[in-house]
Amino acid sequence: MTRAASWAILLLGITYFVLPLLGMVEFSLSMRRGEYSFDAYAAVLADPQFRQTFSYSVVMALLTIVFGILLVVPTAFWVRLKLPRLRPVVEFVTLLPLVIPAIVTVFGYIRLYNTSSWLPLTGTIFGTNLLLMFGYAMLSLPYMYRAVDTGLRTIDVATLTEAAQSLGAGWVTIIVKLILPNVLVAVLSGSFVTFAIVMGEFTMAALLNRPAFGPYLQLMGANKAYEPFALATIAFIITWACMGLIQLVTRFTKHDKAGR
Amino acid sequence: MSFLTISHLEKSFGVTRVVKDFNLDVEKGEFISLLGPSGCGKTTVLRMVAGFESPSAGNITIEGREVSSLKPNQRNIGMVFQAYALFPNLTVAQNVGFGLRVKGVPAREIAARVEEMLALIGLPELGDRYPFQLSGGQQQRVALARALAPKPQVLLLDEPLSALDAKVRVSLRNEIRAIQRELGITTIFVTHDQEEALSMSDRIVVMHQGVAEQVGSPFEIYNAPATRFVAGFVGTLNTLDAQVLDPATGRVKLGENELTLGRAVPPGEATLGLRPEMLRLGAHPGEAALTGTITELDFLGSVIRLRIDLGGQKLAVDLFNTTRQAPPKVGETVSLALNPADALVIGA
Ligand SMILES: Nc1ncnc2c1ncn2[C@@H]1O[C@H](COP(=O)(O)OP(=O)(O)O)[C@@H](O)[C@H]1O
Numbered sequence A: 001m002t003r004a005a006s007w008a009i010l011l012l013g014i015t016y017f018v019l020p021l022l023g024m025v026e027f028s029l030s031m032r033r034g035e036y037s038f039d040a041y042a043a044v045l046a047d048p049q050f051r052q053t054f055s056y057s058v059v060m061a062l063l064t065i066v067f068g069i070l071l072v073v074p075t076a077f078w079v080r081l082k083l084p085r086l087r088p089v090v091e092f093v094t095l096l097p098l099v100i101p102a103i104v105t106v107f108g109y110i111r112l113y114n115t116s117s118w119l120p121l122t123g124t125i126f127g128t129n130l131l132l133m134f135g136y137a138m139l140s141l142p143y144m145y146r147a148v149d150t151g152l153r154t155i156d157v158a159t160l161t162e163a164a165q166s167l168g169a170g171w172v173t174i175i176v177k178l179i180l181p182n183v184l185v186a187v188l189s190g191s192f193v194t195f196a197i198v199m200g201e202f203t204m205a206a207l208l209n210r211p212a213f214g215p216y217l218q219l220m221g222a223n224k225a226y227e228p229f230a231l232a233t234i235a236f237i238i239t240w241a242c243m244g245l246i247q248l249v250t251r252f253t254k255h256d257k258a259g260r
Numbered sequence B: 001m002s003f004l005t006i007s008h009l010e011k012s013f014g015v016t017r018v019v020k021d022f023n024l025d026v027e028k029g030e031f032i033s034l035l036g037p038s039g040c041g042k043t044t045v046l047r048m049v050a051g052f053e054s055p056s057a058g059n060i061t062i063e064g065r066e067v068s069s070l071k072p073n074q075r076n077i078g079m080v081f082q083a084y085a086l087f088p089n090l091t092v093a094q095n096v097g098f099g100l101r102v103k104g105v106p107a108r109e110i111a112a113r114v115e116e117m118l119a120l121i122g123l124p125e126l127g128d129r130y131p132f133q134l135s136g137g138q139q140q141r142v143a144l145a146r147a148l149a150p151k152p153q154v155l156l157l158d159e160p161l162s163a164l165d166a167k168v169r170v171s172l173r174n175e176i177r178a179i180q181r182e183l184g185i186t187t188i189f190v191t192h193d194q195e196e197a198l199s200m201s202d203r204i205v206v207m208h209q210g211v212a213e214q215v216g217s218p219f220e221i222y223n224a225p226a227t228r229f230v231a232g233f234v235g236t237l238n239t240l241d242a243q244v245l246d247p248a249t250g251r252v253k254l255g256e257n258e259l260t261l262g263r264a265v266p267p268g269e270a271t272l273g274l275r276p277e278m279l280r281l282g283a284h285p286g287e288a289a290l291t292g293t294i295t296e297l298d299f300l301g302s303v304i305r306l307r308i309d310l311g312g313q314k315l316a317v318d319l320f321n322t323t324r325q326a327p328p329k330v331g332e333t334v335s336l337a338l339n340p341a342d343a344l345v346i347g348a
C-alpha cells in the first residue's frame, strides 16, 4: 500500500471517531445563543441531582474496586499456585459477563434475592446497594481478573511463596506484603477500568432502582437539550482520564524489571 | 540422637516412587550434600524437610521433635533456591529483614541484624538497592543472608550455584562454606555437581533413582565407592571387565595383562575400577604393570589425558605435564604402573 493511501485511511478513521466528539463538545458549549459558553456545564453542576448521583456512583465504584481486589487477587493467586490446571476454566468463567447481558443477570438477581426469597437483599436499601456492587464487580471481572493474572505472570509466584513461607510468613502476609505489591500496577489498571464501567453503567442501577449516574444521564438525555451533551462530555473525560492514569501507573514503577 | 534425623522417608507422586527408604542422620553443624543426577529426587527430599511436600511415609525429626505435621512457616528452616527468589518489591535490607519482621521483632533489632548479615555476606553498602539492580552472585548472597537472618535451625540450599557463571560459582562456593562454618549451622546442600559436593561437604549422600546409594565423607565416596553407580558418577572412572584367576590372592586377567590385587575377590567375573590418576607411565618396582597402546592423546595443560587400548578394553590415563619429559605419542606401546591396592573392585 502506498504512503498516501495509508494516510488517507488513517485520516478517515480519525474523522470517523473525532468528528462526532467535536460535534458533541461543540453543541454542549452552545447553550447561549450566538457564542460559546459553559452555561450547560454550569447548569449541570448546579443540579443537586447531578451531585447526588455522581457521588453515589463514585462511592459505589470505590467499593466495587475494593471488593474486586479482595476477590480477584487471592483467587488469581490461588489458582496460579494450587490449581494451575483450572486456569482455563476460571478464565472462561471470568469472561462470562462479556457474553451474558447485564439485563439477564439483573433479572436473575431480582428473582434470586427478592423480598420473599431465602436472602431478601432487595428488601432493604443497604441490601440493594450491596447487590448492585456485586453486579458491578461481576461486570468488571473480565478486566480485573485478566489484569491481575497477567501481573502475576511476571513473578515466580510459587517460588516467592515458598521463600516467604520458609521465612515464617502465613497466607495473609504473603498476599498483602508480596503478591499485592508485585501486581499493584495490574491492580490499578484493573481498578481504573472498573471505575469507568461503574460510572457509566445504566442497566443494573436502573432496574434495581438506585440513584446512580448512569440512569441520571439517561434521564437528562430524555428531558433536556444541551445538558446531556455537557454530561456526555464529562463522562467521556472521566473515562479518558482513567485510561490516561493506567498509562501513567504502568510507566512509573520502580521495580518493574522484577526478577523471577 | 542426631540433630536432624530422616528415617524411612518415602515419596510417591501418583504411582511413581520418587524417594525410596531414605535414611540420614545429620549432626549439629554438619554440612551435608545430596549429590546425584537430575531427577533422582534430591529436591523432593529437601522439600519434605522444608515442609513443601508431605512424605508418603517416614519421619523427619529436628532436635528430637517430629516436624512432619508442621507447616513450612512453623519449621524455622532457612531455604535458598536456585532462582534466588528475592522479593522484587523489597529492597535488599527489607528482603533480609523479612523473616524477622514476620516474627514481630522490633524494628531496631531488625536493622542491627540486617546490618550484621549484610556485613557477613560482604555487601554492606547495598541495603537500599532493589534485587534487579544486583548481579546473580549478589542476589544469591542476599538470598543466603535472608535465609540466615532469623537464625534457622537448619539451612537448606537447592542447587544455589547452578544459575551462576563458573567463576562466581567457585568463589561463592567457598564463601558459603566459610559462612556455614562461622555460624556452625546445620546445612543440607543439593547439587548435581560432584566437584561442588566433594569440595564443600563434611559428608555426601549420593542419590540414584530415589535411593541413597552411599553416605560418606568426600574421601570415602571418591576412594571407596560402594556401588557401581557411585563409582561412575563421582569422578572419572575406568571400568574394566576382568577374569578372576585366583580368588584368594586376587589374581585377575585383564585383556592380555595379569595382575594381583593382593586381596580376596569373588570368583568368576569382576569389574575393576581404575581412576585415570592411579596409573603412571613406565615400570615401578613393587607395582603391577599393564601394557597397552596409546590411541588418543589430549593435552589439557597441567594434565595430559591418554586413551590406551589394553587389548580390547579402553583405559583413560592422566599424566602430569612436566617439562622434563617429552609426552608420549599416539601409536606407542607403553608400560603402565599401578598400585594394586588402589584398584576398586566394584560390586553390583
Ligand atoms: N510435584 C510433582 N509431581 C509429579 N512428579 C514430580 C513432582 N515433583 C517432582 N517430581 C518428579 O520426581 C522426580 C524427582 O524430582 P526432583 O526431586 O526434583 O529431582 P532432582 O532435584 O534430583 O533433580 C522427577 O522425576 C520429577 O519428575
Ligand SMILES: [Mg+2]
Residues within 6 Å of the ligand: B039, B042, B043, B044, B158, B159
Ligand atoms: Mg532439583
